Amino acid sequence: MPSFSNKCQKNKIQGTVVLMFKNDLHLNIHHAGISGALRGLLNTIFRHAVDDLTALFHKQVSLSLVSATKSDENGNGKIGKESYLENHLPTFPTLGARQKAFNIHFEYDADFGIPGAFYVRNHKHTEFFLVSLTLEDIPNHGTIHFICNSWVYNYKNYKKDRIFFTNNVFLPNKTPASLVKYREEELENLRGDGTGERKEYERIYDYDVYNDLGNPDRGEEYCRPILGGSSTYPYPRRVRTGRKHTGDKDLKSETPAEETYVPRDENFGLLKSSNFLIYKIKSLGQNLLPLLESLISHHEFHSFEEVRQLYEGGIKLPTNMLSKIAHLPALKEILRTDGENVLKFPPPQATKVSKSAWMTDEEFAREMLAGVNPCVIRRLREFPPQSTLDATIYGDQNSEVSKQELEINLDGLTVEEALNANRLFILDYHDTFMPYLERINKIAKAYATRTFLFLMDDGKLKPLAIELSLPRPSEDQHGAVSKVILPALEGVESTIWLLAKAHVIVNDSCYHQLISHWLNTHAVIEPFSIATNRHLSVLHPINKLLHPHYRDTININGLARHGLINAGGIIEKSFLPGPNSVEMSSAVYKNWVFTDQALPADLVKRGLAIEDPSSPYGLNLVIKDYPYAVDGLEIWDAIKTWVQDYVSLYYASDEAVQKDSELQAWWKEAVERGHEDLKDKPWWPKMQSIQELIQCCSIIIWTASALHAAVNFGQYPYGGYILNRPTLSRKLIPEKGTEEYDEMVKNPQKAYLGTITPKYKTLVDLSVIEILSRHASDEVYLGQRDNPNWTSDSRALKVFKKFGSKLAEIEGKIHERNKDSSLSNRVGPVELPYTLLAPSSTEGLTFRGIPNSISI
Incomplete structure (x- = not known):
């Protein structure tokens, strides 16, 4: 037996488990409309309960190591003896918010080999969030990291115990023989069998059409066409929930539910602040809209100055409304009430210098x-x-x-x-x-x-x-x-x-929200996320590459179907197409082309660039001062270079791509099931070469990160001033000789305000887009990872660091371009420098920052 360091007991391996408890009581308090005093008392009780839980928790969570190098008689990795969490480590360094660390020791001998996975069993009735396991001083090996980030429920909920793998990467044919079975079984678990209604604790990724936007049982006005599965209404697929269909009126529509299923690890509860932003949108739809309707005594703005009062004085609250808000504490932050005024919105950046x-x-x-x-x-x-x-x-x-x-x-x-x-x-x-x-x-x-x-x-x-x-x-x-x-x-x-x-602008606002934003980023990315989870093991290098770019997307899309784009939802209430909204995006999806989502291809297709192999990025811009294209091409090139550097570490030839069974299954299913209605289009890459793999991964990352940032985080800075970006038009331009024409001549401001979005719907718009335009405090930006140990491959870490350095360089160039007075389109009359593609950001309404994923 080799000698052990002082961090290991004799014949023991020491480990550190990091996890977070489910904050059930806090969630209930947060949702409930109760007094502040009672809420404080319950929070105190909860803190004591957590302390007691921490003291007892270690007795009810067990882990068993799985060897990556030694096999049992069946050829599968040896499974070690079950070990339980030990003492709590309250002073463990570098822990995130609400994270707790525990010691654990595993029995070990030389015949066990090097751990490559572990099983975990939760014997408690309450789930917890498993962050990581770190094993220290493995004889003849060193430290091993397991990055988990997963909810673990009582073991009886699972047909097979939960398994987690190290942060190593292996192509399928290079997987240690002892781990092959475990790798395949975990993917089978994630795929499920395609039957039944999904349960909260499940982590099953499967496909379905958009049959959950309408609610025929509420009446004909809530009927919506099924999107996907037909040439009439083609659409990308979403995660399947398996809910029952509605009654006799429409046997194909899914029954709406209070909570929409997403695979459990896609929903972090309130562990992540991005999920709190999502929670705020949900509160807005359920509670704020009815309240706003009752708040607005008249439905028209009478002057541009009255619009500006939304940012300077807010809306005076009627006395009888104060008590209503007092009993809905979840709305206080959204409404920003001081007891007299409500909905005093932050000034949009486009109006900070000039109001006209x-x-x-x-x-x-x-x-x-x-x-x-x-x-x-x-x-x-x-x-x-x-x-x-x-x-x-x-x-x-x-x-x-x-x-x-x-x-x-x-x-x-x-x-x-x-x-x-x-x-x-x-x-x-x-x-x-x-x-x-x-x-x-x-x-x-x-x-x-x-x-x-x-x-x-x-x-x-x-x-x-x-x-x-x-x-x-x-x-x-x-x-x-x-x-x-x-x-x-x-x-x-x-x-x-x-x-x-x-x-x-009304046309543009609606096309933007429904197509440029929702369809071309949110909806088209979800099928790739589903396919990745179903067919690319966490041990696969392409999973490691793409997984950060799916964070929260399935979750936010589920919320959108539940309260934003559904029948009677916020988008239908406040945007021009009304009940035709998502159907319109289906009509546009008919002509969606995956390969055209690459920025250079998009620019050439729109005639904004001309191909020129001798020029940077292989093209020349027709409009030289085109901020989105100039900044975007630099970001696109950095992404593609990073992907190329990373992919080249694992694939030496086109044949290696062709023989990668998981990769081929992933791409086949992403095309044939995820984008099934377009599967026969000739433009789909065939995934037969390294260059096709680089192209596809680059498009996915660009779409989920930079493209989404460009069309999302400017919503409030520009659209927060409804005069600048109205979402609704209510009158046609008056004809000369009519009474409306004469009124327009007398009062142009009134004519404009009577044409665009009215007051109540303006407040709805602003409340939503302000939330959508905010960065969460724990956002992870392009060139960053939420854990420095995301891979054990030092080569990958090196090229990723190069990627981060390149993005920092690009950010500096963007800053310098914005100071160049000859580039008039970068700042414009509103004096708002174009920073939407500057990679980094702080929390809040910043008009900058590229998150890794579509997380809001």
Whole structure:
């Protein structure tokens, strides 16, 4: 027997177990509407209970080591004797909030070999969160780390005991023979058998269609189409819950539930502050919306100044409402009430310097390049623009804008000359909205819009015209009825121009929220997360690469289906498409292309870049001062380089990729089940080469991190000022000779406010997007990991450190570019420097920071 250090007892291996207790009592207190005194008393009782629990806990949790190098008679790794937690270590260093450490010792002899896994049994009725196990001074080996981060329930809940593996990595065919069975069994556990209703304690990842958005049993107005599983409504898949279907009205819709199942390790309770942000959204939907409706005595803003009072004075509370809030303590933080005023929102960054800069044409155009939705504008390649809608169904939907109308503001150029010089651009929402306008305009009043822009010599974009289109009346032929609005600086024409811009921004706001944000990041990533958990073992290097980029995504998506995008949810209440909202994103998903999600491919497809192998990143930007693209290409290149460096550590040839059984099963299922409705598209990579693996992983990481950051964390800084980014339009532009036209002439502000989002829905919008735009205190950003021991491979740690250094360098460049006065699009009239793709951030509303994952 080799000699042991002083950290090991004779024939013993010493370990340290770190875990967190389930804070049941605290959760109940937090949710309950009880007095502060009683809450304080219960919290005191709870703290004493936790102390007692800590003292007894070690007697009820056991661990058994599994050898990675020595096998039993069946060829499987030897399983050691069961050991129990010992004394609590109250002064253990580097523990996170609420974490507790315990000693444990395992019997050991030379015939056991090197531990590669361990089983854990929880003999208590209450679950706990297992953070890690560290084994010290393993003879002839040293320290071994097990990164767990998993809820562990009473062992009787599991068909097989819970197993955890070391932070080593092995391709399937290089797995130590003694661990092969355990590796395969754990993946089988995570896949489940596809039957039954999921239970809270389960960790099963399976697929289902979006059949849980509607609630037919509540009435026809709550019916929604099933998204996914048909060519009519294709959609990415979500995690299967197995809940029962609704009654006789719709046998395919899933019965809504108070809590939506997500695999247990996807939901941290309130252990993570990001989950507290999620909890706040849930409280908002369940409690705040009814309260807001009763708070608002009138539903219209009467002036721009009244809108600004939301940030300067808040809303005066009626006396009878004070007691209601007092009994809903969970709302106090959201409402920020001082007992008199409520909902005093923080000033949006876009208004901190100037209260009127949002109205300028320069800012209107600049936000297409550096705002919250900078990934839709495209270069105009033909004139007039042609619709892609089926003419046999929709008639002629091509643009009716004339060359003469554009050439008024083309600085002496013809349309042909501007096209040939790559100086004409368009923000085109016509084909997205036109098929839904008849339905939308039964509950609102909106146009399908096209906005034409010109790239000036100074690098700024200048709006040329806005085309507003409506469907022809049903008794007429199919097609569009369009009007063209030209820029104006004074008189009634300037008011009409401002209203036309508002209609464009309403289109943009809704497309942003439903497609650029929800569909193109949240929804499309979930299937990859499901497939990764089902087919890539935690021992697989690609699991180690991708897993941080799925953190909290399934959880936040479940919440979204429960209260944000569901029938009657917050999005339907406050955004233009109403009950058509998610269905519209399904129509766009039909044309979603995975490979186009790579930023260089996206820029080329939109005509914002031209391929050039001799240039950095292999392309040239058509608009040199395009903040999202300039910063984004640097981040994209850093991600791809990191992925390439990492992948090259484990795959020496294309053949190694082809023979990786877990990798092939992962990709096949992600395509054929996760994105089943598009599985036959020819553009899917075949996963037959190292380069395809690098491409796919880079796209997944970019989408989950940088793309989501770019379209999410600017929501409140720009959209928090509803005048700048309205989400709803309620009136069409008045026609000359009507009473509405005369009123518009008399009071332009009232006409604008009467067109856009009303007061109550503004408060709903602002309450939601403020939460969505905040960073949690424990957020993990791109280039960071939540545990320094995430892998035992020193080579991987080295290239990851290189990645972090590159991101820090990029952040410095972004800071310097924002100080360059020649780059006008980076700051603009609102004087808000573009920092959404600066990698790091602090907690809160910062307008910067790239989290690893879609965690809010």
